[in-house]
Amino acid sequence: MVCKERDGQVRISLNDDFDPVKIFECGQCFRWNMGEDGAYYGIARGVPARISKEDGNIVISGTENDFRNIWYDYFDLSRDYSSIRKAVSIDGYMKNASDFGEGIRILNQDRWEALCSFIISQCNNIPRIKKIIETMCALFGEKRELEGREFFTFPSAVTIAALTEKDLAPLRCGYRAPYIIGAARAVAAGEMDLDALSSESFGVALKALKGLNGVGDKVANCVILFGLHMDDAFPIDVWMKKAIGTHYPEGLDPAVFGGHAGLAQQYMFYYQRSGAEDIIK
DNA sequence: AAACAGGCCTAAA
């Protein structure tokens, strides 16, 4: 992988398994949006960025140092996705799903942000999820700027922990407000040590997260996959239920994916939600 | 207007 810095951006010559549209639209994150120029704009780890693909190269705003310190890890660039796609292609359906999802990468998101975001996501639709999160960041995050655009950092658990449900009223997040505050207080107080959990087993992490009010199986699995970056998590939502019901009516043990259940789930989810399969039929 | 959206909690079998 060659990385060149020029004009305030780095250009990375990596062609395989990096498709910004799929990465940002596959449902794992809520804070990246496509601009009029076709590039994606967002903010992670307190740093705003512009991400695009030009002439087969990945182009990321910032310095080579930013790339080394932030984006290389954030985009999970050390993993070989083509070999994982091969590994999860356990049958014709999974081959189709993983081919369709080629270019997806699992982002290494901030743990607290993932927890908070997926609490908000429950029984909700994506536009509203995004709106609630952006409102929260605008109200309680810190302002950043890039190319004349305004961005807001994701507020820390400590910040949210100091608020009340009333403070969250502008978010219009309904019954999720006490869940958010409860989770923030647990994290801020150190009762819920997400950093420590990330080096625990899946089972330990699952049990701990489900101890939070408002966190059930689905949200916990999303946090473990997208925030704690454990690839044996396997979130099952309504889309996954449809996919499993159609292709594995006898049931599906995530263990068949050999430690890559998380990515397998993402390919299934993205394939199912795209409706691509139905179009073929 | 009524149903639904990337669930979760509680109560009741």
Added chain:
DNA sequence: TTTAGGCCTGTT
């Protein structure tokens, strides 16, 4: 252990 009903809110 599984199931039903309620829950904030915005959109269709």
